[in-house]
Amino acid sequence: MLITARDVEAAAAQITPHVLRTPTVTSPGLTGLLGAPVTTKLELLQRTGSFKSRGATAKLLSLSDEERAAGVVAVSGGNHGIATAVMAGALGIDATVVMPRTAPRRAVETAEAAGAHVVLADTMDAAFAHVDELRTKGLTLVHPFDDPVVIAAQGTVGLELAEDAGELTDIVVSIGGGGLISGVATALKARRPGIRVWGVETEGAQAMTAALAAGAPVPVRLTSVVTTLSAPSASPLTYEHVSTLVTDVLTVTDAEAVQGTLDLAEHAKLWTEPAAGCVLPAARRILNRIGKNAKLGLIICGGNATTADVHAWAERFNLT
The missing domain is CATH 3.40.50.1100 (Rossmann fold)
Structure with a gap:
């Protein structure tokens, strides 16, 4: 819809x-x-x-208290990871960001500096697969695009x-x-x-x-x-x-x-x-x-x- x-x-x-x-x-x-x-x-x-800050912020603000407490996970080639990390940090929410190894070094460093836990995967497909695993542990996905x-x-x-x-x-x-x-x-x-x-x-x-x-x-x-x-x-x-x-x-x-x-x-x-x-x-x-x-x-x-x-x-x- x-x-x-x-x-x-x-x-x-x-x-x-x-x-x-x-x-x-x-x-x-x-x-x-x-x-x-x-x-x-x-x-x-x-x-x-x-x-990307716009979408990440809206998603983070939409979380329930339980979801905020459990933390979030994002998958990104760079900018969405930065946005999720920085905005989650500003809102006091723990964030994990999964990126492919080809992601810009600045994106990785900026996400880490914002307090996010950054995981590097061999490919973008592998990054998405790892996010699926983390969601089973209770983290809420902040998807880069597939979310109204x-x-x-x-x-x-x-x-x-x-x-x-x-x-x-x-x-x-x-x-x-x-x-x-x-x-x-x-x-x-x-x-x-x-x-x-x-x-x-x-x-x-x-x-x-x-x-x-x-x-x-x-x-x-x-x-x-x-x-x-x-x-x-x-x-x-x-x-x-x-x-x-x-x-x-x-x-x-x-x-x-x-x-x-x-x-x-x-x-x-x-x-x-x-x-x-x-x-x-x-x-x-x-x-x-x-x-x-x-x-x-x-x-x-x-x-x-x-x-x-x-x-x-x-x-x-x-x-x-």
């Missing part, structure tokens, strides 16, 4: 004391680069460096964008498991019915593309360097939202996503991660399809990448 705009509004009222209302700003630099008006929603400035509470809270990004932005025709949103785009599309379609919402994935992290092709979520092989978008599959819940509300899901290469990170730094003065950088090459493809009369909104989902990370990726893909 799809969440509603009322669910998003209720989530906004609940999480407002705990998260930031991030800036929504026009970008002359990106407008010049793309040749069409661009507005950015700066979730990289959110508490813990990404939109989490999706509604991520949708507050779209709610704020609808309230704060000028005229927009098209919104571009990164997809991992699909929680962010599901919530954003719900909120925006309610407030601005004619708007188009586009998703973007990286090659080797195409859970939603595979689900749309198959007509249902299916497992995918994860090879992308963009671990923060690397979900082993979509969920029935996020698949239903995307298949109902989203115009299309595009795929870009890892190299294009990293180049987008470099372009955001140079033209928008934003230090992002490739999960956010991928919206730029996707925006170019969208403009090629619909024309330069579009007014774009780009959700800059996170900025938890170090300079060393980005330099290493740029060198790997021969980017400048």
Whole structure:
């Protein structure tokens, strides 16, 4: 069952004391680069460096006293783990975070510094399997995307964008498991019915593309360097939202996503991660399809990448 705009509004009222209302700003630099008006929603400035704080906070606030006392567990390629660890620490809840060994070192260190117990698994599939084991011991799962509470809270990004932005025709949103785009599309379609919402994935992290092709979520092989978008599959819940509300899901290469990170730094003065950088090459493809009369909104989902990370990726893909 799809969440509603009322669910998003209720989530906004609940999480407002705990998260930031991030800036929504026009970008002359990106407008010049793309040749069409661009507005950015700066979730990289959110508490813990990404939109993930919204969903994690809502889920943690929804727990019963017994669940809070027992603690929570999260599985993450990086940002959701950081958000769960930091927000659980702020609310006095014990947290365990399971990440694949490919997760950024900064994500591991930040989660540990917040007081969470971090477990590293060999793969993302193994991380999800270990979480299932921990749930049998009484820990409550804070899922990164397969939870209506989490999706509604991520949708507050779209709610704020609808309230704060000028005229927009098209919104571009990164997809991992699909929680962010599901919530954003719900909120925006309610407030601005004619708007188009586009998703973007990286090659080797195409859970939603595979689900749309198959007509249902299916497992995918994860090879992308963009671990923060690397979900082993979509969920029935996020698949239903995307298949109902989203115009299309595009795929870009890892190299294009990293180049987008470099372009955001140079033209928008934003230090992002490739999960956010991928919206730029996707925006170019969208403009090629619909024309330069579009007014774009780009959700800059996170900025938890170090300079060393980005330099290493740029060198790997021969980017400048």
